[in-house]
Amino acid sequence: MESITRQLLTKGFGRPSGLLGRLGGRLMAHGNAATERHVVTLAAPSEQDVVLVIGPGPGVGLAAAAGRSAHVIGIDPSDVIRAMARRRCASPIARGRLHLAPGTAARTGRPDASVDIVIAVNNVQLWPDVPAALADLHRVLRPGGRILLAAHEKWLPAGLATLASTVLAAGFTSVRTWTWEPPSRMAPTAALLSAVRR
Template structure:
């Protein structure tokens, strides 16, 4: 079990075999990273809107996004939620997201951090919901990230993970297997009411897993 926690599941680990240019979508740097961010902003609207129906942001909620990229989903969620925080390891994405959320940042409705999702800069039980879209496949230690997201969620807080496989041979079967692995990851991290789903989005569906933190605190595994 410890070995399983230390490494990404098979489908998520496939990003290690991605060409170098594709890795800029996981950790955008330099000019290519900036271009990747602008491309994500242009191409990913449909996927984001589909996944955000699962997040279902509501007035009064505090919501966290891990891997905010160019910051468009932060902006979408902040239109409804009371407060939205985000963390992304890329300084290039941080700058793009800051520009897109300038007004909300100035009034304190949005808070953005450059950092490692394995060590979130938030107190225990800080958020009602958390989500991550097309970021989990780039996490070097998915179990550690999931336990951090578990920590910062309030009891009965909801977590949504979504990944749309982008490898050349990806198919609906790839998405189904990815959804199952995401669900297994959430279960191993202590979440309950875990379900998986596929959201239609062209040839390769979006793999989603949804879960809740239990009301009674469980010891870390």
């Protein structure tokens, strides 16, 4: 039974595919929207900042980031999710403000020191190897670049303190954690973390 549940979660949210992936994408668009927009507001990218969005789901946060920066990259391993994000973000893609590519947090495919801001909303708990992912994100960030992570608090069983320790061990500084209550009743409490690449 546990493996069936795990498969359903993977096909719906972890690595969305097929009908479950499309359903998961719709749920993400509603359940994560307020947190995604909030994290982009906190990141406050400038027009010139290069923003890397990890696991952008159906594109709500991508659209918000592309409204502020002319250099947004969204990476996701799921063809289904990238297609949903492509439809939602057709205008910034057409204007060259947004690029979508396959990839994961641990394999972004971006050059060293090429990104100013990394954002990941509600997927750090799905990364198979969090230290490896943080190592790659540290690599792609420029010195002084920032990372902002958010997840439903209830989906971080080890808690924010453990995540903060892992982020520190990856070479980040100025690590800060807090929680935020989204205005939507559908969205649970968000656990947030920000840090700086030294």
